Amino acid sequence: MMEYTRMTKAQLEAEYKTVSARFEELKAKGLKLDMSRGKPGKEQLDLVSDMLTVLSKPEDCVADGVDARNYGGLEGLPCAREYFAEILGCQPEQCFIGGNASLTLMYDTVAKAYTHGLKNSPKPWAKLDTVKFLCPSPGYDRHFKISQSFGMELITIAMTATGPDMDAVEEAVKDPAVKGMWCVPKYSNPEGVIYSAETIDRIAHLKPAAPDFLLMWDNAYCIHEFEGDYVPFPDMLSLCAEAGNPDMVFEYASTSKVTFPGAGVSVMASSVENIQYMTKLLSIQTISYDKVNQLRHVRYLKDKEHTLALMKRHAAVLGPKFKAVLDALDTQIAPLGIASWKRPTGGYFISLDTMDGLAKRTLALCKEAGVVMTGAGATFPYGVDPRDRNIRIAPSLPPVAELEEAIDVFCTCLKLAALERLLA
Amino acid sequence: MMEYTRMTKAQLEAEYKTVSARFEELKAKGLKLDMSRGKPGKEQLDLVSDMLTVLSKPEDCVADGVDARNYGGLEGLPCAREYFAEILGCQPEQCFIGGNASLTLMYDTVAKAYTHGLKNSPKPWAKLDTVKFLCPSPGYDRHFKISQSFGMELITIAMTATGPDMDAVEEAVKDPAVKGMWCVPKYSNPEGVIYSAETIDRIAHLKPAAPDFLLMWDNAYCIHEFEGDYVPFPDMLSLCAEAGNPDMVFEYASTSKVTFPGAGVSVMASSVENIQYMTKLLSIQTISYDKVNQLRHVRYLKDKEHTLALMKRHAAVLGPKFKAVLDALDTQIAPLGIASWKRPTGGYFISLDTMDGLAKRTLALCKEAGVVMTGAGATFPYGVDPRDRNIRIAPSLPPVAELEEAIDVFCTCLKLAALERLLA
Numbered sequence: 058m059m060e061y062t063r064m065t066k067a068q069l070e071a072e073y074k075t076v077s078a079r080f081e082e083l084k085a086k087g088l089k090l091d092m093s094r095g096k097p098g099k100e101q102l103d104l105v106s107d108m109l110t111v112l113s114k115p116e117d118c119v120a121d122g123v124d125a126r127n128y129g130g131l132e133g134l135p136c137a138r139e140y141f142a143e144i145l146g147c148q149p150e151q152c153f154i155g156g157n158a159s160l161t162l163m164y165d166t167v168a169k170a171y172t173h174g175l176k177n178s179p180k181p182w183a184k185l186d187t188v189k190f191l192c193p194s195p196g197y198d199r200h201f202k203i204s205q206s207f208g209m210e211l212i213t214i215a216m217t218a219t220g221p222d223m224d225a226v227e228e229a230v231k232d233p234a235v236k237g238m239w240c241v242p243k244y245s246n247p248e249g250v251i252y253s254a255e256t257i258d259r260i261a262h263l264k265p266a267a268p269d270f271l272l273m274w275d276n277a278y279c280i281h282e283f284e285g286d287y288v289p290f291p292d293m294l295s296l297c298a299e300a301g302n303p304d305m306v307f308e309y310a311s312t313s314k315v316t317f318p319g320a321g322v323s324v325m326a327s328s329v330e331n332i333q334y335m336t337k338l339l340s341i342q343t344i345s346y347d348k349v350n351q352l353r354h355v356r357y358l359k360d361k362e363h364t365l366a367l368m369k370r371h372a373a374v375l376g377p378k379f380k381a382v383l384d385a386l387d388t389q390i391a392p393l394g395i396a397s398w399k400r401p402t403g404g405y406f407i408s409l410d411t412m413d414g415l416a417k418r419t420l421a422l423c424k425e426a427g428v429v430m431t432g433a434g435a436t437f438p439y440g441v442d443p444r445d446r447n448i449r450i451a452p453s454l455p456p457v458a459e460l461e462e463a464i465d466v467f468c469t470c471l472k473l474a475a476l477e478r479l480l481a
Numbered sequence: 482m483m484e485y486t487r488m489t490k491a492q493l494e495a496e497y498k499t500v501s502a503r504f505e506e507l508k509a510k511g512l513k514l515d516m517s518r519g520k521p522g523k524e525q526l527d528l529v530s531d532m533l534t535v536l537s538k539p540e541d542c543v544a545d546g547v548d549a550r551n552y553g554g555l556e557g558l559p560c561a562r563e564y565f566a567e568i569l570g571c572q573p574e575q576c577f578i579g580g581n582a583s584l585t586l587m588y589d590t591v592a593k594a595y596t597h598g599l600k601n602s603p604k605p606w607a608k609l610d611t612v613k614f615l616c617p618s619p620g621y622d623r624h625f626k627i628s629q630s631f632g633m634e635l636i637t638i639a640m641t642a643t644g645p646d647m648d649a650v651e652e653a654v655k656d657p658a659v660k661g662m663w664c665v666p667k668y669s670n671p672e673g674v675i676y677s678a679e680t681i682d683r684i685a686h687l688k689p690a691a692p693d694f695l696l697m698w699d700n701a702y703c704i705h706e707f708e709g710d711y712v713p714f715p716d717m718l719s720l721c722a723e724a725g726n727p728d729m730v731f732e733y734a735s736t737s738k739v740t741f742p743g744a745g746v747s748v749m750a751s752s753v754e755n756i757q758y759m760t761k762l763l764s765i766q767t768i769s770y771d772k773v774n775q776l777r778h779v780r781y782l783k784d785k786e787h788t789l790a791l792m793k794r795h796a797a798v799l800g801p802k803f804k805a806v807l808d809a810l811d812t813q814i815a816p817l818g819i820a821s822w823k824r825p826t827g828g829y830f831i832s833l834d835t836m837d838g839l840a841k842r843t844l845a846l847c848k849e850a851g852v853v854m855t856g857a858g859a860t861f862p863y864g865v866d867p868r869d870r871n872i873r874i875a876p877s878l879p880p881v882a883e884l885e886e887a888i889d890v891f892c893t894c895l896k897l898a899a900l901e902r903l904l905a
Contacts, residue, residue, distance in 0.1 A: 094552065096551055096552050096553075097551065099539075099548065102539065102542075102548065102550045102551065103539045106538060106539050109534075109536055109537050109538070109541075109542075110533075110534050110537045112533055113533050113534045114530060114533070115523075115526065115527045115530050117533075118526075118533075124523065124526065125743065125744070126526045126741040126742065126743060126744060127520055127521065127526065127741070127742045127743055128518065128520050128737075128742045128743050129520075129743070130743075156580050156581065156770075156771070157580065157767075157769075157770065157771040158766075158767045158768060158769075160766065160767055160768065161766050161767045164765065164766035164767075165766075168592065168596065168766075171596060172592065172595060172596060172607070172631065173630070183596070183607045199765075199768075202765055203765055203766070206597070206762075206765045207596065313552075317550040317551070317773060318550065318551050318552045319549065319550060319551055319552050319553070319554075319768070319769050319770075319771060319772050319773065320549070320550060320771045320772065320773035320774065338630075341588065341623075341626050341627055341630045342582075342584065342585050342588035342589075342592075342627070343581075343582045343584055343585045343588070344582060344584065344623075344743070345581075345582075345743050346580075346581065346743075347580070347581040347743060347744045347771065347774065348743050348744065349741060349743065349744035350744065350771065350774070
């Protein structure tokens with residue numbers, strides 16, 4: 058194989074003929090494969106079936122003298138706060154336990170900033186003419202959409218191999234209209250980058266002009282290695298407090314990719330003062346979250362050590378899926394010089410950059426051949442990738458055999474898109 | 482016994498001596514009793530223990546081809562939408578299934594009106610100078626607090642024996658700043674009033690000046706008879722549609738007082754167009770609610786008939802508690818002419834009106850004697866009862882023996898407060 062850009066027109070035309078034929082062959086199969094979302098596969102869901110019955114009698118539902126079945130205990134069961142504090146490396150009183158979605162806790166935080174203001178807000182953000190939010194990109198579309206839904210101006214910050222471009226971040230936060238930043242600090246979505254110690258330190262020491270700057274620290278993949286051992290990660294709450302920014306950070310995590318994606322437990326962690334402030338606001342919208350499910354999780358997951366052992370079993374399922382994708386890319390695409398990609402060891406995605414201008418076309422071809430991927434552009438603010446090149450591959454849902462088919466389709470479509478371009 | 486207002490000063494003084502002595506006696510017991518909230522008691526929670534294990538294997542978690550454990554299905558499992566449609570008498574596609582709290586769905590509806598506007602809103606309510614909301618009172622404090630938390634002006638509407646004073650409501654909605662009304666149409670909180678057919682018809686036919694008038698129809702006690710058979714209730718969605726107001730009403734209900742108060746399933750029902758509009762907005766804040774718990778409920782509760790049979794078992798627990806309170810009031814208070822109260826046959830509360838100006842003092846005395854009640858004034862907008870007379874009694878939580886003690890304390894405190902006033 059030869060790099061496409063070094064091929065003569067005749068060689069490109071020959072290759073186009075071969076790849077087109079392959080594409081038609083694949084299309085004829087009538088596939089229906091999904092690599093669009095970081096959904097765990099059935100094998101992973103089945104790993105935790107014992108959790109379903111871990112609470113089976115009335116007396117199982119009482120913890121620390123609290124009947125988990127009844128109303129009350131908005132901040133969460135004490136044992137659930139302790140559990141998540143150990144996972145995150147912070148204190149139980151800094152942990153607020155929510156329902157099945159950390160996304161909802163993130164939305165609630167931003168929504169409260171908008172309607173009521175945060176603890177240190179001079180006024181609710183709804184009363185401001187302009188609110189800007191920093192979006193390290195490629196990033197997570199659902200984060201960006203929360204900001205967008207409140208009419209904020211999304212500022213793209215480039216991602217580097219060590220996290221967001223901190224020179225750009227430090228410059229941007231001098232603007233008092235810049236009210237916050239989205240971060241997935243460990244195994245970033247979609248690149249799988251672990252923020253470096255220096256990046257984290259510079260973030261903790263930010264001196265934003267906005268007194269209520271909101272660091273959205275979505276630690277979604279805090280224990281989600283699929284290759285190698287658990288990678289320790291610093292407690293951002295302590296680091297921000299030490300840097301004189303105790304109220305700047307809200308951290309989020311959940312068991313969505315530990316137990317059941319749709320029926321897990323989420324946590325929001327911040328300074329005790331922030332948690333008290335938010336608890337008061339959240340008390341208007343609910344009496345308490347589902348404490349039975351909280352207790353089910355604590356009884357089943359037990360503690361960090363026990364949970365990390367479970368994560369090894371998830372890794373045993375996920376590892377081969379990531380390998381299948383990377384192997385196909387290495388074999389089929391690497392020699393052609395038409396794309397580059399990251400090799401993550403945790404998280405749920407592989408981020409691939411095509412030659413400029415090929416992402417949309419590649420994914421349109423995939424769709425034609427029955428493979429659904431995350432929409433092109435989704436990893437950038439407003440869904441617009443300025444170079445139309447980033448593609449998020451989510452290998453977790455399909456079984457390996459299906460995944461191999463899907464990635465074969467993907468490689469074929471990427472080649473075809475590149476050839477179309479080079480022959481145009 | 483004799484009515485207090487007919488007593489001579491000497492008689493009042495003698496009675497005061499007796500009642501004071503009794504109060505001191507009770508206080509000396511060091512009681513710690515709670516009649517503050519409509520929390521079901523342990524006996525009720527234990528009724529539904531089989532639900533804990535109704536899903537015990539992976540294959541139990543699949544319904545209509547959907548794996549309830551995974552992400553997706555924001556509107557809820559089809560079987561859950563069908564279940565609640567039968568309970569409410571509406572259509573499955575009108576039902577949106579939420580998490581463990583209907584209060585959160587109510588908050589979300591109001592919050593979305595405020596930040597984004599409802600389907601028929603000319604603009605988000607946050608952009609308006611004044612938003613007014615009608616609060617039939619006595620009513621539910623948590624409803625009023627949602628409106629209050631968004632800075633709305635709360636308009637008190639008198640409650641009558643047949644529901645809100647409709648002359649006042651029809652007059653009030655001529656003001657375009659009046660954007661909605663809170664209703665608990667069956668066994669209203671706290672009075673236990675069932676809105677009459679005429680009241681319901683007049684509400685459905687309202688012609689509010691606001692094009693986005695929001696009828697908050699909290700059908701919290703839709704199947705919650707504790708005495709007698711299930712009382713059929715009209716489907717407000719149909720009635721509003723027939724009256725030309727298809728988008729005016731949002732209805733809410735939950736299983737909080739059917740299964741587990743803190744771990745139930747909630748529903749929001751409205752026109753298909755409203756549900757589609759809200760689903761789009763809610764898709765920003767969550768991928769899906771806890772479908773495992775939805776399925777657990779559907780498998781356990783089965784259908785309306787089966788659920789009504791369970792409600793009979795709840796009634797068998799609750800009925801004697803309400804009777805204990807009413808018996809004590811009939812025996813100890815009725816002859817004295819110092820208070821009046823409703824005799825509900827469903828719901829979770831007894832609403833009592835003292836002579837004007839006694840509610841706060843009565844409850845302060847209760848607290849002194851170790852009995853916690855809902856705060857005086859809580860049933861009115863801003864927590865201020867203009868006549869300081871309404872007291873909400875919540876008999877559901879304490880076991881009957883404790884409840885008898887608590888209501889004895891309450892009667893003593895009410896008498897003492899009345900005597901203090903008459904002797905002042």
